[in-house]
Amino acid sequence: MSKAFLVLDDGRIFEGSSWAFEGTTFGEAVFQTGMTGYQETLTDPSYHKQVVVMTAPHIGNTGMNTQDNESKKIWVSGFVVRNPSPITSNWRSEKSLEKELIDQKIVGISGVDTRALTRHLRDRGAMRVGIFSGQSLTREEMVIEVRKQPQMSGSYLSQDVSTKKSYVVAAQGEKKFTVAAIDLGIKGATPRALSIRGVETHVMPYNVSFKEISDLNPDGVFLSNGPGDPATMTATIDLVRKILLAEIPIFGICFGHQILGRALGFETYKLQFGHRGINQPVIDKNTNKVEITAHNHGFALKAPTDGIFSTVFGTGEVTHVCLNDGVVEGLQLLERAAFSVQYHPEAAAGPHDADYLFDRFIDLMLKYPVAQRIK
């Protein structure tokens, strides 16, 4: 195994071994604390342009299978692990992780002191990073290469991850609702969660027009998760305002939550190192119940967490807050049918505690039926 280097924006360099695809890659260095679910992480479009550091020390133990992919490809721009597994041991495994990474040309690095790296990112913040394996650059040259790369703040990435053409995920059993899902980097688990509730989901490209949506006459609109800086999403934000005016029920998650928030007039900001893991405690302020949730976000919404706020679309409130750091994790409008959460009720990977939010979406669509709107 040849040496490989992980080079950070601030000049810190970690040495490891070449692993997976050999080459050079860049991205934003982020750490992910889930102990299970590396396959879902790799195939989650929200990780586009990010070099993901897994804090769990053994990665690849259960290999890769076709059922657990969250999209058609691996999105991470680089993968950092401590101990990659040389074999896979699971009855569903079809391929080894390393083989899959090589096939998809994902540069990796192994044998890194991932805990030291995580502590560094925690203290200094998420930053640009490069992985250099099989290269002969000097340390200085590598740092220079890293600093040439774009920052995550100000990145507009939806066109990279979104579907080019609309497609339909059928409802399981009797079809009860039609939902237009705006794909900003949607995961497979979301239409699945809707489908089992009798929803036919039309997954539409990021740049879908309001007319295309209203032509579908959907019961609701879903705003997906996805990569990039929400501040760059001006067109989508405008679209969401139109949907709000049309009083179509909206459910947004993650990136979609940030966009809904911006559409309501709130700011977004970049967190020091983000929330990426499947153990994050979030409290529902209305029920005081704590749910353990899957997170993957580097940006967050700035909104008042106490009391009621007013927007041009009427009053609203922050419904969910992260108990670790007080970050806004959910909001809803009180007079219109729109709500969103910063985390992933579809889980995959992660706990299913927030599954009820899909039911809430269904309830909302029942409460604000199409018929009423047309009237």
Add this chain to the structure above:
Amino acid sequence: MARDTSIKSVLVIGSGPIVIGQACEFDYSGTQACRVLRAEGIRVILVNSNPATIMTDPEFADATYIEPITPEFIEQIIIKEKPDAVLATLGGQTALNAAIGLYELGTLAKYGVKLIGADVDAIKRGENRELFRAIVEKIGGESARSIICHTMEDSLEAAKKLNYPVVVRPSFTMGGLGSGIAFSEDELKQIAGAGLRHSPTSEVLLEESIIGWKEYELEVMRDKTDNVVIVCSIENLDPMGVHTGDSITVAPSMTLTDVEYQKLRDLSIAIIREVGVDTGGCNIQFAVNPDNGRIIVIEMNPRVSRSSALASKATGFPIAKIATKLAIGYTLDEIRNDITQVTPASFEPTLDYVVVKAPRFAFEKFADADPRLTTTMKSVGEAMAIGRSFPEALMKALRSLERKEAIFTFPSKKNDIPIDELLKKMRTPTEYRLQQVQLAMWAGATIESVYEASKIDRWYLEQISIINERAQLIAQPGELNADVIRSAKNIGLSDSQIAQLRSITEEDVRRSRNHLGIHPVYKTVDTCAAEFEAFTPYHYSSYEEETEVKPRTKSAVIILGSGPNRIGQGIEFDYSCVHASFALQESDFETIMINCNPETVSTDYDTSDRLYFEPLTLEDVLEVIHAETLAGPVLGVITQLGGQTPLGLAAGLKDAGVTILGTSPEAINLAEERGAFGEILKQVNLLAPEYGMASSEQEALTIAQRIGYPVLVRPSFVLGGRGMEIVYDDESLAGFISRATDITPDHPVLVDRFLDSAIEIDVDALFDGQELFLGGVMEHIEEAGIHSGDSACVLPAMSLSRDQIATIKEATTKIAKAVGVVGLINIQFAMSDSQLFVLEANPRASRTVPFVSKATGVPLAKTAARLAVGSSIAALREEGLLPNKGDGIAKGISVKEAVLPWNRFRRTDGRGVDAVLGPEMRSTGEVMGISNSFGQSYAKSQISAFGALPKNGTVFVSLADKDKAQGIQAAHDLSRIGFQILATGGTADALSAKQIPCTRVRKHSEGTGPLGEKTIVELINSGSIDLIINTPVGRGTRQDGWLIRTAAVQRSVPCITTTAGFKAAVEGIKSLQREELSIRSIQSWLA
């Protein structure tokens, strides 16, 4: 929300003596509970019969009752203390059973006491197999197909439906007691028979076999507002078929995808809700079919368990502490995570390391016992290790066990390794199966062949093969450079393993490594994979880049713990280490604990200023010292409190330039080395039983003939009497030597004169170089020849005169001075015909330190720690840690009784192992009874240890010839107080000769009589006997006695095997007849 302010006082129920399946993890959890409650300003009342616990220290509760944990005693405590609530979920199955007893007797309702932390219906739903099964079905889970049986006939019928093998699980027993796997009808008869007897409801469950499936355990917590979190997932390396307590286990789970893990999580949450565990922790076990992922829910424990302690240590999430807070009304989100200080407890810990737990067994103590691992737990302790990879953690865990057989070896002659034989052996799980696996793979066995034989998941086998491959590389000739050493360290090879591979010495490796500056770094257990800053220095080593040890300015003292529990070295030593840490913190030192036992209070991150969860080997300890020396001033290391483990390291540490605080390694050696110690005794004019040291069998025979039989033989350097035996003639001496020792000039065997019917005395004392403080003089109830750890003892000594005590003190002072003790010394004396003999001296904390401290109120271990860092007895008298004058004085009369694990072990033929005491220690724990009279204290100790002594009924007496003189008198007493006496053969003759009424019954060897007269064994089995006195004749030829004793163990009939014990029991019974046993708190005794 916040806490329930109506609760102003809580009765906490402890778990009693350490037994297999219920060890010091419940001291850890109970101590946390007491701390939490007191911090909340709640009055704490505690009951626990185990004096060796931290929780029974007077300062941990407002009223501490060292009394039997039975509904009757607890009722008395409730009457006296009027608690608002009872907390029983932190004291293991013992506490839970006591609470159910109190509920069912109506005691709780009668006195208006509420049960917090669990309700009885929930406990029943969790523990009753039929109810639980219905719950699993209701929430959409699957249980193994099974049939409940109440009789043997039911069982045989059921097995036909389920097909062999079938798993037998008795209801309401702990640690899987009485359970097993039956492959045939014969085996089923044995196992189900025992199970029906052990189950308090005479109920066993027969189940389809899922042997070989993957096994998982999830630790779950729930609060009153229905917030639920999973604290930890644990995967068993040993697949289904081996009790979790006996399995090597790994956290977090390694071989599940998120989809599969979330299924287990969803099931766990649904189960805890449906069972209705309103607040607190529980664990749920699953089996997963490795071929298709089918999940079977095995069982749940609706309480804090052994696994909870492991999960707490493995994650940094203190389950017992949080369970206590939940019990008094807090919700998870209201409780802060101690480690991060900013985040709440309502989250799920995530690990960036791997934890491996390995069990420690004691089969060598039970020569007859079946060594196969089954669903009945047999291990007596465990070690846990943390690493940044599975190989690193595994290798550390194996060396933490302190067994040379546990450590992987890499013999250069691979062709000599019998692969086929190893593959065959590993089909049956035994203590060293993993070593068989590793060796077979080292010799070339494929992963598939090993998987086929062992069903150990291929992922683990691959990891072991990584270790083997790396070892192979290290063994290649070439310079031992930094790359080679780093690659060895990366997979956890120790210096000594590298040395073996390179045919050099461990010292050579250490020198090269130090020269190259290769040291481990220390990472932190922080619950969150570094997402948040950690404020608790709970560290483990790894060979990586960045260390997290923070600099400090205060002077530090490093305390070495005692490693995994084993027979002879258990909680008593942890008690002393914890006390040392407390005492030194109070006198402004920083304390640093090194230990690898996850069950203990010493490995609670709250106990010391810094905790290193590391193996107790010279290499690992030296590295911690190295790291801490870089961090700030280190005063030295305390090795005298953790038992033989740290003591064994003292000389090596000193050689490496480390300061040993307290008694020096040279002094330790003086006391331990028989020749040197003999010289000392000669100098100070003290007698020892005549002895000799033999380096060959012939020499041993010559010595024995010189000093005269009986003699006590044993290998040198032992703890807990390992491998000792009393022999009565040449033949048995030769037999023992060839069977039990590998006698060589390097490993000599000691032959001692055995003092028949002497009184044995145990002394714990403190010495500072000038003054001696006599902590306590205990008199053994069993005579010399029974290992002191297995002998009941009484404090104060009942049959010693004031002059004799003075003689003992004088002798103790002489020895302490001559050896050079600074701190604690324990000496065993024998008083034979008014002559004092010195049996042995141990210049360290002994097993009896906690007992003596409880009985006298003097904190011996704390004082020893202070002496070690330079204080004097005079100064500590001044300070008030010691009484201002005189020696330790027992308050009341305290009896310590040992608890023995006979019911855990069976021979390969399925019959019990012989329940007889001897010079080899076999007890796992101890209890204490305290009162104003010997009889009452003894009776209490018996109730705590074995269950009640009968007040009346039928007693069977069988005495060896040598015991007849003494035993007959006791039998006479029993007869006079109304017992019916049964006896066989010689004993019946002897009783009749003294006109003591007795009924003659048939020996087992005589068989059932012509008119169907039952033999004594049949009578025991039919439940007609209330008490058994059976003193053994000597080793071998004791078929009758052995059958009687094993029948007694299986029927749980009290069985006494010494005449001294017999006499004490008579005293106890008299006192039971005379009066109701009363209760009194330790605080009141010591006031």
